[in-house]
Amino acid sequence: MSPILQGILTIIIGVGGCVGYFYLSNAVLDRIIFPARDDDQGRNIALATAVRPWLFLLPAMLALGLYLVYPVVGSFIRSLYNRSGQEFIGLDNYLQMFSEEGFRVALFNNFLWILFVPAAATFFGLLVAQLTDRLSWGSIAKSLIFMPMAISFVGASLIWKFVYANDPDIGIINAIRDYFGADPIDPMQIPFWNNFFIMIIMVWMQTGFAMVILSAALRGIPEETVEAAIIDGANPFQIFFKIKVPQIAGTIVVVWTTITFLTLKIFDIVYTMTGGNFDTEILPSYMMDYMFRDDGRATAVAFVIMLIVTPVMIYNIRQAKREA
Amino acid sequence: MDNIAGQKSSLSIVTHIAVLALVLIWLIPTVGLLVSSFRDREQISETGWWAAMFPVEAAVRVRPGIDGATTDGDYGVLTGNLFEGGSGSVSGFGLIGRDPGVAAPGQTYAWYEVEVTDEDGELDDERVEIAYPADGEPEFPEATEDGLPITPGSAVLQRSLTVAENGDFTYVDEGEISRAPSIYIVTEQPPDFGLQNYEQILTSDGMDRAFINTLTVTVPATVIPILIAAFAAYALAWMEFPGRGWLVAAVVGLLVVPLQLALVPMLKLHETIGIGQSFLGIWMAHTGFGLPLAVYLLRNYMIGLPRDIIESAKVDGATDFQVFTKIVLPLSFPALASFAIFQFLWTWNDLLVAKVFLPANSESWVMTVKIADDLLGSRGGDWGILAAAAFVSIAVPLIVFFAMQKYLVRGLLAGSVK
Numbered sequence: 001m002s003p004i005l006q007g008i009l010t011i012i013i014g015v016g017g018c019v020g021y022f023y024l025s026n027a028v029l030d031r032i033i034f035p036a037r038d039d040d041q042g043r044n045i046a047l048a049t050a051v052r053p054w055l056f057l058l059p060a061m062l063a064l065g066l067y068l069v070y071p072v073v074g075s076f077i078r079s080l081y082n083r084s085g086q087e088f089i090g091l092d093n094y095l096q097m098f099s100e101e102g103f104r105v106a107l108f109n110n111f112l113w114i115l116f117v118p119a120a121a122t123f124f125g126l127l128v129a130q131l132t133d134r135l136s137w138g139s140i141a142k143s144l145i146f147m148p149m150a151i152s153f154v155g156a157s158l159i160w161k162f163v164y165a166n167d168p169d170i171g172i173i174n175a176i177r178d179y180f181g182a183d184p185i186d187p188m189q190i191p192f193w194n195n196f197f198i199m200i201i202m203v204w205m206q207t208g209f210a211m212v213i214l215s216a217a218l219r220g221i222p223e224e225t226v227e228a229a230i231i232d233g234a235n236p237f238q239i240f241f242k243i244k245v246p247q248i249a250g251t252i253v254v255v256w257t258t259i260t261f262l263t264l265k266i267f268d269i270v271y272t273m274t275g276g277n278f279d280t281e282i283l284p285s286y287m288m289d290y291m292f293r294d295d296g297r298a299t300a301v302a303f304v305i306m307l308i309v310t311p312v313m314i315y316n317i318r319q320a321k322r323e324a
Numbered sequence: 325m326d327n328i329a330g331q332k333s334s335l336s337i338v339t340h341i342a343v344l345a346l347v348l349i350w351l352i353p354t355v356g357l358l359v360s361s362f363r364d365r366e367q368i369s370e371t372g373w374w375a376a377m378f379p380v381e382a383a384v385r386v387r388p389g390i391d392g393a394t395t396d397g398d399y400g401v402l403t404g405n406l407f408e409g410g411s412g413s414v415s416g417f418g419l420i421g422r423d424p425g426v427a428a429p430g431q432t433y434a435w436y437e438v439e440v441t442d443e444d445g446e447l448d449d450e451r452v453e454i455a456y457p458a459d460g461e462p463e464f465p466e467a468t469e470d471g472l473p474i475t476p477g478s479a480v481l482q483r484s485l486t487v488a489e490n491g492d493f494t495y496v497d498e499g500e501i502s503r504a505p506s507i508y509i510v511t512e513q514p515p516d517f518g519l520q521n522y523e524q525i526l527t528s529d530g531m532d533r534a535f536i537n538t539l540t541v542t543v544p545a546t547v548i549p550i551l552i553a554a555f556a557a558y559a560l561a562w563m564e565f566p567g568r569g570w571l572v573a574a575v576v577g578l579l580v581v582p583l584q585l586a587l588v589p590m591l592k593l594h595e596t597i598g599i600g601q602s603f604l605g606i607w608m609a610h611t612g613f614g615l616p617l618a619v620y621l622l623r624n625y626m627i628g629l630p631r632d633i634i635e636s637a638k639v640d641g642a643t644d645f646q647v648f649t650k651i652v653l654p655l656s657f658p659a660l661a662s663f664a665i666f667q668f669l670w671t672w673n674d675l676l677v678a679k680v681f682l683p684a685n686s687e688s689w690v691m692t693v694k695i696a697d698d699l700l701g702s703r704g705g706d707w708g709i710l711a712a713a714a715f716v717s718i719a720v721p722l723i724v725f726f727a728m729q730k731y732l733v734r735g736l737l738a739g740s741v742k
Binding site for chain 1: 339342347351352354360369370371373536540563565571572574579581582589592604607609612619711718721724725726736
């Protein structure tokens, strides 16, 4: 069967199944199990009301449990077994991994990513948000800077591979170097700094996200606070850093952490740009090197990523619990 | 700031320039690839895309017709114009493709057979290639490139070619000319834009199949989670039951679980229950991975709906099911649209999940996998093809992005700012 037919069939079955499930389970609940009539009317309505939320939640809970909760446990258990999955080896995968140069490089690079990408993206996002705030053509400018968000990581990598190409007739960077008489370079092969050249791609993509959110936050600042500062003689820089930034600090933190989490998941860029060569590996791409080859090692890497995000996850849960 | 005289104008010029510079920096990489995707492959390797509007100096091979060939003693002679009725300007020419511009217009380029003395002192024949002014006499070097001395006066002409700047040429060869010679000239070519690259990747490189596969993955993986999430979000927003707070917190926690964790255990599970690597598997996986954000976004939106409407409907005897389908769902359209765009962009652009949950063969490659695992390897240096492939893959997201930007922004704001 062709994939298109299969796809259409899936939509029909999937959507029909979902609608059918919700509709029928409700009907069964109301008409058959707890019918709202006779002497038990009051009690039955109360019971149906108590059961119904779980009917609504069941499919989502099943999917979430299966695809996100179970894997946390499943991956951890798998990471305690050897490559074939037959033999229990305790923490050997982890110990072995930490003793290897390749993993330490990936871990180090990953910390560089976490430090640089969110900081740079938030900085540029805030800069653009502030600069375009009262610009007549600000929304066009924002929309163009936001655009890379729609592009896939693979597509973005290709776009930048082109920028970085070491032929001066193709790569604009080397064309500029060539113009000033310098020899062409391959930015992907410059030790240490190649990481930053790759990170620029991620910054390029995420700045729009930071800009959109920070721009809305800037708009939300009460006019009076800015006016009061102007009357007191503050210059534009003081207004920005001492009046505006403190008021949107909460939003800045949210943007920063959101980009940090995204950064921890992205393997596509490194995979496309260098394939992890020239010491540019990060944890997600390091994991994919072992995927399909050594599941024990791959799950161990995934669990290390999980450990890195856990503190913020706990913080988020607490925050949500307090609000709910 | 508007009310301080004198400060605004100077500041705003700087602002205009700064924003313009940033926009240009952000735009240039994409424009470069877009322009290149329409350029001829030869021209891409000759000049940068920023010079795409200008003519390109490129080497071309010309095979002039041999109708006017004559003979002159032992040699065949062919004269004519290389542009054959057209016009152009030659800036270099030669007889081998490796070195197409070895001689300048107005020169004669000739191959001679000469007698040399090799290292052992023995006589040998070798070929020397020389270029000299067409109205002058050939001058022979004293030794070959390898340093072997040439016997003076031993040179015998094999072939020669004289080309003028306007394309007039004279070609001389041993014996009768029975086959059109290959002449290489370096000449300015007009900019060549077209859809050749797109045509090639869509017809012979299999990008059409990958496009359909991507579409096949994306649509169900966008539609199904919305339905499931909408019901769950309604329950979490408007129904009273024990443990609701904990469930909301759990959804928030699951938002950040790295999906890398799910790859190995879920692929194993899919294999155990017989789904294996297949489209069904990837639809389920995308549904699972997309749900936390879907539930979170939709719940945040639904909880902001006016309480009176929902409660008055309930007082009038509407069940939760009716309230949901008749009131909450239609009112939540903006949030549903936001999530739909997110999920669409995410699944369309995804590489990781497709690599793991779909079989690794050309039948089921989606576009991202096709580009990253196939084209980058097999067509690594062919920028025209790569650029066209990239634009085929990002065209649909870009259209969705610019058409539905309003909803995307709204969704982002709902998802991150409380």
